[in-house]
Amino acid sequence: MRNFLNVAPTTVLVLVLLALTLVAFGMVRSRAMASVGGDSRKLHSLPNYYGYNAALFTAIPSLFVLVAWLLIQPVVIQNAVIEMIPQSAIAEGSSVSLVMSDVTRVANGLDAAVQAGAIDADRARNLSSNDTDVRALLAESGVALGSDVSPEVLAAAQRYRSMQGTGRLLMIAIVSTIALAGLLFAFRVTTEKFRARNMVERFLLSMLIAAASLAILTTVGIVLSMLFETINFFKLHPWQDFFLGTTWAPNFRGDSELSILPLLWGTLYISLIALLVAVPIGLFAAIYLSEYANGKVRAFAKPLLEILAGIPTIVYGLFALLTVGPFLVNLFGRGENGILGVDWMSGATSVLTAGLVMGIMLIPFVSSLSDDIINAVPQSLRDGSFGLGATHSETIRQVVLPAALPGIVGAVLLAASRAIGETMIVVLGAGAIARISANPLEAMTTITTRIVSQLTGDTDFASPETLVAFALGLTLFVLTLGLNVLALYIVRKYREQYE
Amino acid sequence: MSNKIKIAARNVQVYYGDNHAIKDVSVDILDKTVTAFIGPSGCGKSTFLRCINRMNDTIAISSVQGDILIDGEDIYDSNVDPVQLRAKVGMVFQKPNPFPKSIYDNVAYGPRIHGLARNKADLDEIVERALKRAAIWNEVKDRLLAPGTGLSGGQQQRLCIARAIATEPEVLLMDEPCSALDPIATAQVEELIDELRQDYSVVIVTHSMQQAARVSQKTAFFHLGHLVEYGETDKIFTSPEDPRTESYITGRIG
Secondary structure, three states: OOOHHHHHHHHHHHHHHHHHHHHHHHHHHHHHHHHHOOOOOHHOHHHHHHHHHHHHHHHHHHHHHHHHHHHHHHHHHHHHHHHOOHHHOOOOOHHHHHHHHHHHHHHHHHHHEEEEEEEHHHHHHOOOOOOOOOOHHHHHHOOOOOOOOOOOEEEEEEHHHHHHHHHHHHHHHHHHHHHHHHHHHHHHHOOOOOOOHHHHHHHHHHHHHHHHHHHHHHHHHHHHHHHHHHHHHHHHHOHHHHOOOOOOOOOOOOOOOOOOOOHHOOOHHHHHHHHHHHHHHHHHHHHHHHHHHOOHHHHHHHHHHHHHHOOOOOHHHHHHHHHHHHHHHHHHHHHHHHHOOOOOOOOOOOOOHHHHHHHHHHHHHHHHHHHHHHHHHHHHHOOOOOOOHOHHHHHHHHHHHHHHHHHHHHHHHHHHHHHHOOOOOHHHHHHOOOOOOOOOOOOOOOOOHHHHHHOOOOOOOOHHHHHHHHHHHHHHHHHHHHHHHHHHHHHHHHHHOOO | OOOOOOEEEEEEEEEEEEEEEEEEEEEEEOOOOOOEEEEEOOOOOHHHHHHHHOOOHHHEEEEEEEEEEEEEEOOOOOOOOOOHHHHEEEEEEEOOOOOOOOOHHHHHHHHHHHHOOOOOHHHHHHHHHHHHHHOOOHHHHHOOOEHHHHHHHHHHHHHHHHHHHHOOOOEEEEOOOOOOOOOOHHHHHHHHHHHHHHOOOEEEEEOHHHHHHHHEEEEEEEEEEEEEEEEHHHHHHHOOOHHHHHHHHOOOOO
16 A cells, blocks of 8 residues: 555556546447447447547547646646745845745655655644754655755745645546546447547547647747847847957957857858868769669668768767868978978868868768759650760760759758758867958858857856857858758759659 | 661560560561551560660660661671760650750750751751751740740650751651650651651551551561561551461450
8 A cells, every 4th residue: 555655646647547548448349339239340430449539538638638737737836836935035145946946845855754754744734843843854854955944935835735735636636537528428429320430530630730740849949949049139239240240259257249250251161161072072972873883882882971971970070180180280281391391271170171071071961862863863864865876974964964953952052051050070170269261271160169169168148148159049040941941942843843 | 668678687686684575586677668566565566676776775684686787787786886876766755755954955955966066057957957847846936945844745755756856867766656645646746757757767666556557657566575477567457467466456465
């Protein structure tokens, strides 16, 4: 009996609901069978559908209410209890939320003490801080408190406990009533004419729709949360400086210059170099694989190329920092000791370092997408060209690539949006200096690296230096979203042409 | 028939991997004549057609044995470049396959890659002549720069025929050119084939025996990779010699 009580009431409730669901399935299925005297061919739907229908009516609405209740109850209780704490009970340097966390800790501690048998439930309910040392009492049952419990906090904790208890009872009552009502409803509507299959299928359809909307709603939620923080930022910092200024100089003592332009320049410059590397190499690889390579080479080379896409970007970042950067310094730096004997580069981090490595990262992305697109060009077009006496290379240049061009442009735009959003390679490879310069051998910085650096370490979410990260993030989001929409539009338009 | 022999095939065998698709086919195809290949699906008529311009070369597992001579020259000789051969032996496919280019560029594609035009005016003239011969000029002359894929199915197929004759081939191979077209477009294409006979040797693969009877002077009946019977179209359809031919044209097999 004790063990049974130890299980959280919610778990018990869920188990009861599941049992009820099984009962509903069996009961209603046999009622359906009984209504036609055991000849299932006289039923509108297969007998199991009547069972499923009852199970869904029993389980889904009640579980839905249960989940909603569990989410809403703490908020309601918190709001009710917070009003009990007078302004005077909040110590200097403390805040309502700190006192509130004390309250919940005392309440949970009392629960634990009752369960451990240190005090009985009646005493816990009527405890007063005047005659008992609550702190010592709770310490005995393993709950450590930072300070003595004030009368206000204890009263609030008592209220918290009682509300939680009532809430729990109400929840059990309401949820089980809903489940029983569902069961009863399904039982009553079940006759031989009842269209159980249509009902179940409509139910499943609405679940599929709910899953699809959840994904979309999450995106909306992300955008909104960034939008609100961005609005907060622009209340603290002039938008003219953010969009039109030319200096990025955050200063945590205030009075910072926070302009996106140097970061945007670094981002676009590095992305451009990355695309200059990835697009020709990726496209040529795709042409070889889809047009010239025989089956064996293709089966071997394509997965190998796609392994590149599975390497975590932090590993690419290490490669940039430890291999490509020093190599470039050897090539362009070091003066007389270097390979070219010039001294144009001072450190391993530079736009070129990050751009080259990011380009390597994007090669499989471009080649894999382009390969699919080139393969989608109908064989009949190639036959038509061969039939006119064109060579293989003429066919590729004049028929296959023009036909695949919109798709390839889409692939390049998708690659560009990945380059713009890429973080780890630029954190390690590009440097941290915000500047607008045309020299690819200099270190520059990007939007993503600045978001990382503004949000790491001790941050105060009320200062423009921190909030600027949200404005940067939103700008980045708009930029890549625009590119993605454009790319998908182009790719889709191209697909419609052939299917 | 006094026309000279254009294509002479001798003991041709075609294999797709282990599959023996064409078995010992010998046939003489005449110049300025329409020759129809008929037979049930999978009988090898399209395969044999594709041997005549070496389109089977693009299929890795196929191999061809025997001789095919065009104007007395063996087209499977190692000195022959299949690319040049295909300029001489044009092909029109089952499904219209215009390139995703303008109508003008579709027709100008062959002349351009073979360098047939010295200048723009020359090319314009070649394109106009090909479109007129393919009986589509009046329908497209005002929109030569519109995409070829925007035409109707029948127009697309005539555009493909114009594209094939723009390279001035000597032989025109047609692989079921009307199977994707409606009766009106089919009638237009058949009329066109009859006109093309004046300049070319036309070989047409068809599933429709009425079509073979309407457009061809010579007919070859293929069955299971064998050339069963070859002769004057009238004779094949009225008094066939082989019982298999008779079964096919009366609808008992195929």
